[in-house]
Amino acid sequence: MTDTHDTNLPEKAVELEEDKKTAEVPEPATTETSAEETITEKVEEPAPKLTKEEILAKLKEISENVENSTKTEIDGLKQAFYKLHNAEQEGLKNQFIENGGAAEDFVPQADPVEEEFKNIMSVIKEKRNAANAELEKVKEMNLQIKLSIIEELKELVESPDDANKNYAEFKKLQQQWNETKPVPQMKENELWKNYQLYVEKFYDLLKLNNEFREYDFKKNLEIKLHLCEAAEKLADEPDVVSAFHQLQKLHQEFRDTGPVAKELRNEVWARFKAASTAVNRRHQQHFEALKEAEQNNLDQKTVICEIIEAFDYSELKNFAAWDSKTQEVIALQNKWKTIGFAPQKMNVKIFERFRKACDEFFQKKGEFFKTLKEEMNANLEKKRALCEKAEALKDSTDWKNTAEVLTKLQKEWKTIGPVAKKHSDAVWKRFIGACDYFFEQKNKATPSQRSVELENLEKKKAIIEKLEAINEQDDSKENVQQVRDLMKEWNNVGFVPFKEKDKIYKQYHSLIDKLFEAFNLSASNKKLSNFKSSINSIREGGTQTLYREREKLMRTFENMKNELQTYENNLGFLTASSKKGNSLLTEINRKVEKLKGDIELVKQKIKVLDESIQNEA
Template sequence: MMDTQDTNLPLEEGKLEEEKNVPEVSEVKTEETPEETTEVNTSTATNLQSKQEVIDRLKEISADAENAHKQELDSLKQTFYKIHKTEQDAAKKKFLEDGGTEEAFVPVTDTYESEFKSIMAAIKDKRSAFNAELEKQKEENLQTKLGIIEKLKELVNYPEDVNKAYNDFKKLQQEWNEIKQVPQAKVNDLWKNYQVYVEKFYDIIKINNEFRDYDFKKNLEIKARLCEAAEKLANEQDVVSAFHQLQKLHQEFRDTGPVAKELRDEIWARFKAASTEVNRRHQQHFEALKEAEQRNLDEKTVICEIVETTEYSELNSFNAWESKTQEIIALQNKWKTIGFAPQKMNIKIFERFRAACDEFFKKKGEFFKSIKEGMNENLEKKKALCEKVEALKDSTDWKETSEILTKLQKEWKTIGPVSKKYSDPIWKRFIDACDYFFDQKNKATSSLHSVEVENMQKKKALIEKLATIDESMEANEASNLVREIIKEWNTVGHVPFKEKDKLYKQFHELVDKQFDRLNVNAANRKLNNFRSNISNVTGQGEKGGMQTLYREREKLVRAYEAMKNEIKTYENNLGFFSSSSKKGNSLVTELNRKVEKLKADLELTLEKIKVIDESAKQ
C-alpha cells in the first residue's frame, strides 16, 4: 500500500506540492560534545520532472549508498509518488470521462514503481550493512583506545627509563590520534580519562625538562593557532558552517597535548571564550528558525481550520461551489508561500490540510454527481411536457387549451435545469409547440384588434391626464395621483403593435419628469418602469409575450442567485478579515458598502420577478 505521505492533493485546478522533509532544528552542542552533522540540499529531488529522472538519481546514489543521506532519499521518495499520484489521477479522470465508473477503475501496473522499490530496498540493505560495520568498527576503536589508556597508566605509575618512557608516550599519542570514531556515548568519558593520564605523564613523571618544555612550547603554538581560528569564526556569515568548523577545532584541540601548567587555564579560557561566541550565534540562529517555523505552523493551522469549517449545507448551487472552490484554491496558493513548520509537525499539518481539501473536493464531486442525476430526471420531465404540448398544438379549443398550456408552462418553470448539451434543444422543442398553437389562435382571434384600438384611446387619455398635473399640487397628493395613473395604465390591455412604442415612450417620459420633480425613490421608479415594460411586452400577444416573459424571468432568477452568491462571498471575506487581521479597515468598509448595494439590488430583482409572475397570471 502506498504510504500516505507519498500522495498528493487531488485538486481540480492545480496540484498542491508535497511538503519536503526538512531537518528538525537541532540543539546547539557545547564544545565538550562535538558531533559531525551534514546538511543536505533536497531541492534537486523536488526539481525532477519524471519517474525516470528519480530512478536515475537513485541509481547514482546506490553506487555510493554508504554515503547516501536520508533526507535526500525521503525527498526522492516523495517526488516519485507525487508524480505517480498525478498520473493515476489523470488516468482515472480520463476513465470516468470515457463513461467508466469510479468503482470499476483499476490503476495500471506501474513498472517504474517496481524498479523504484527495488533500488530503494537495495540502498537500504547497503546502508544497514554499512552502519552495522561502522558500529562494529567504533566498538573496536573504543577497545583499542581503552588499551592505550591502560598503557598510559603503566607509564605514569611505573616509570622506568625516562627517554624510553617519553618515546613510548609519543607513540601512544600518535596511535590515539590515528584512531577516529568511537560510540558517541563514550566520547566524553574516554577523552577525559585519556587527558588525565596525559597530564599526569607530564606533571608526575620527572622527564627531561628539555623534552617537556619543547612539547609544551609546540602544543602552545598549536593551541594558540586553534584559538585564533575559533575567534575568526565569530565573524563567519554562515553560522551553521562556523559551528561545524568549531567542532573540528575542538577535536584538534583535544588531540593536542598539554601546555605548561601555569598556561593551561589561560589558553583553555581563550579557546572556550571563542567557542562560546560561536555557539551563542549558532543557538540564536536555530532559535530564530524555531520561532519562524512555529509562526508558519500557526498560519497553516488557521488555513486548516478555515477549510475544515466549510458549511457544506450552504453550497447548494453551481455558483456557490465555484465560488468556494476558488476560495479553497486561493488558500492552497497561500499555503505554498508559507515556509516549513517544525519537523515533528510538518508532515502532520500537511496531512491535515490535504485531508480537509480531499473532503471538500470529494463532497463537490458528490454534489455534481447528484446534480447530474437530477438533470437527467429533469430532462425526462421536460420531454414529457414536450409530448403533452405537441399533442395539444393542433387543438382549436382556444380557451381550454390556452389554460392547459399556461399551466404546462408554469410547470416547466418548476423543473430544475438540465445539462447544457440538452438545454437549448429541449427548450426549443417545447416553445415551438407552444408558439404554433398561439399562432393559430391569433389568426383565429383577429377580432381582438378593435379591443386594442380601444385600449390605445384609454392610454392616450392617461397620457393627457399625466401631462396636465398641476405643478402647484402638493407633493404627496401629486405622487399618489401619478401612482394611480401608473396603476391604471398597467390594467389597460394591449394596444396595436405599431403604436405601442410611441405610447410607451410618451408615457414614461412624463412619468420620469413627474418623478424627477417629486424626487421619488430611484428603486421605486425602476420598478414602476419595469411594470410598464412588462405590460408593454405582453402586448405582443400570447406567443411573443409569454416567451419574452419566461426568458426575462429566467434571466432575473439567474441574476438573483448570482447576487446572493456574491453577497455570501463578500460576507465570508468579511468574516475572514475580522478573524485574521486587525488592519484594512478601509477595505472592510468598502466591502460593507458593496454588500448593502447588492442587497438593495437583490430586493429590486425579487420585486421584478413578482411583477412577471403577476403578469403571467392575468
C-alpha cells in the same frame, strides 16, 4: 639531587593538575555537541522545491557518493518526493470522484517514476548500511589502537629508565593518538580518561628542563590560538548547520592539543569558549526559528482543515452551491500546497486529517450528483410530457379554452425542477415554441385588436403630454405623486401598434428618467417602475413571453443568491484565518449589501410578473 627532586615535585603536581583541568575542560562541548546533534536529527530541514524528476536526479547523484550525504538530506528528498506523488494521486482521485465515481472504487495508478525512486532508495540504503558497517569496523580497529597506545604509555610511566629519554617516544604516541580518530561512542569517555591519566603520570615523572616545557607550551599555544581564530570566523559562516559541525571538529582538535603556559590557560580557553558559545547560540536560534515556522505551518493547515470540516452539507441543495464549495475546496488545496512542513511528529497526522476532510467532501458531492441526476432525468420526462400536450394543442382554434389549458400547462412547468444543462434549452424551446405558435395564431384571428391598439396609443400619448407639463424644478409631494399616478395609468394601458411601440416607449422612459433624476427618487424604485411600464410590451408576445421573462429572472435570482453565499463564506474565511485589513472586509461588505438590494429588486420584478400572469389567466 634528592632535595631538588623533592622540591620540584610539588610544583610539577600543581602544573600537571592545571594540565589536567585544561585537558578536561573541553569535554562539556562533547555533551553540548550530543544535544545539538539530537536536535539536528529531529528537526527536518525543508528540501528545496523540486519536481519528482529533479529529486530522482539528486538521489542518483547521492547513490554514487553516499558517504558524503547526510540522512537528513536523503529523508528530506524522500518526503518531498512522496508529497508530490501523493498530491498527484489525490488530484486523480478528486477527478475520478468529480466524474461520478465513488471514493472507495478509486484505484491509484501505477507510477513508473515511483518505481525508479524505490530502486534508487534501495541502492542508497544498501550502500549506507555497508558504509556504516565499514565505519564500525574502523572504530573497533581504532579502539584497539588507542588501547595499545594507553598500554605503551603505561609502560613508559612504569619504566625505570629516565623519563627524558622516553620523551620522543611519548610525543610519538601522542601524535599517533591524535591521528586515530573515531572510536565507538560508548567507549570514548572512558578511553579519554585513561589516556589523560597516563599522560599526567608521565608529566609527573618527566624532569623536563624549562627549555623543553617552554617549547612545548609555545607550540601548543600557536595551535590553540589558531583554533580560536577558526572558531571566531565561524560566527560569520552563512550556513549555520555547517558552522556547528565545523566547530565540533575544532573542539576535538583543541582537546587533543597539549597544555599551554599556566598563566595563559584560562585566557585561551575563555576565548575559545566565547567563540563556541556564539556559534552554538546561532545554531540553537536557527532550529528554534525552524520550529516556530513549522508550528506556524501547522496552525495554518489546522485552520484549513477546520474550514472544510465545518461545511454544512444540508445547505448545498443545487449545482451552483456545490460548484461554489468545490471552488473553495480547490482554493484551499492550492493554499495547502504553498505551506511548508509542519513539525515532524504532526506532519503526517495533519495531512491525513486534511485528506479525510477532502475525501468526505467529494464523496458527498458524488452522492449528491448521483441523486440529482436521477431527479433531473425524472424532471426531463415530466417536461417532455408537457411538450407533447402543448404540441397537441398548438393547432387548435378553440381559442379561449385552449389558451386556458396552455396557461395551466405553463404554470405546471414552473413547478417542475431543473433538468440537465444539455437538455434544458432544447426542451424549453420545444415547449415554448408550441405555446408561441398557438398564441400567434390566436392574435391573428382577432380583427378588433388593431383598433384597440390605436386607442391605447392615443392614451399613452396623452400621458406623455401630462408628464411633459410637470415642472421638474418643483419636487413637491403633489408633483411626485402625479408622476407615480401617471406611471400607474401607463401600466394599465394595453398594447399599442407594433411599429409605434419602441418609439412611444423610448419617449416615455426618457421623460420618466428625467423626472426621477430631478426628484431624486431611489434607483431601485426607478428600475422597478421602468420594469412595470415595460410589462405591456412584454405581454404583446403573449402570456408565454411573460413566462419566458419570469424564467430568465429566476435564473438571475438563483445566480445572485449563490454569489451572495460565496461572499458571505469568504467573509467568514477571512475572519477565521487570514485576518486581513479592514479595507478588504469593508469592500466585501459593500458588495454584499449591494447584492442584497439587487436580489430584492429581482424578487419585486418576479412578483410583478406573477401578478400579470395571474391577470392574464
